Amino acid sequence: MYLDFHAVLVFLITGVMMVSTPMVLGMLFRPRNSYKEKDMPYECGEDPIGGAQIRFDMRFYTTALIFIVFDAEIVLIFPWAHVFAHHPEQGLALVAGLVFVTIVFFGLIYDWAKGDLDWVKSFRNKRRVQG
């Protein structure tokens, strides 16, 4: 038999159904009286100005960058955890995993100490200038 992906298939179908069923039902039953104001992003809020694809703040990128590094770390750690859970007697595996985590942890300490994890950076910068 092929790999047991039936559960995934059922999960996918259920997920799609849970979203599409209310949408189709709503499409069938709702009254239709659309006018231009209803298409605005904030119907009762401020009027949006300009395009949606504007420049972001650099901090979003920094956060995403740190996220992706630890994403990669988790993915790499997962097979190790799988091995270690089933064969806890493998001392070498434990050492290898710990060394791996420790090395990446140094990077986390560096970013933390340098203040790249802070969203509000102004206080830290001010203190640096004064001191």
Place this chain on the structure above:
Amino acid sequence: MLDFMFIFFASLALLGGLLMAFHPNIVHSAFALVAALFGVAGLYWTLGADFLGATQVLLYVGGITVLLLFAVMLSTRDAARISIARYALMAPIVGLLGAFLVTTGKALVPIVRAAGGALGPTEPTTEKIGNLFMDPTAFMLPFEILAVLLLVVLVGAITLARRGEEDAA
């Protein structure tokens, strides 16, 4: 069923790649890339690489694409429309290379066939991959070196990003 899955995911990958390469709006290109990467993840699943498919979805579809989109947002004033007609000269080169690749693939098939290659029963691969990672004679050293690479990214890329921030301020 497997044939159907292959055709579905292969067309997803090809259409996504096509849109990625030729859509004038870069944000739409990024979303086409999501489709293509998901198609490749599905192809991994058809090949029995369950854990790798999940990795692909987690790291590529969920991580790298978000980073790409953020970079687009950080580096464009408005939707970047780029003419591709100027570079139509590249088409023959690219076409030749594609033909070369397909022919090479065709030439490689009998060699792999001669080596035995049959589709064995498929089973979960996570533990096998973990065993290879933890085997000092196999991939333990590359595994640790990868940790160093991640450390370098955490330090180097963040430093570059911070410098860019200070330039702007």
Place this chain on the structure above:
Amino acid sequence: MIQLEHYLYLSGLVFTLGLCGVMMRRNVILVLMGVEIMLNAANLALIAFNKYMLPIDGIVEPKGQVFVFFTIAVAAAEVAVALVIAVALFRRLDTVNVDDVANLRW
């Protein structure tokens, strides 16, 4: 029935599409997207070969999959650094067009 050659053809085609992205587009970020697609095409070929590999003592070790695993992790690191460079380029020179950035120094 889908065989090894189908995966290899597909891999070649996807690689060519990525190459189109790299060679025909001038935006650094799009060039990077093309590189990602090319890496994925190579990964696909690796996994396909691994699947059809000759078993040693009756077992097929997923070494090809481990290679791809490393490739994906390295690609994540590569993209993270490359995109920071692209953003820095934009902040310094106000462009992400690779044709405008042809000088060795400025």
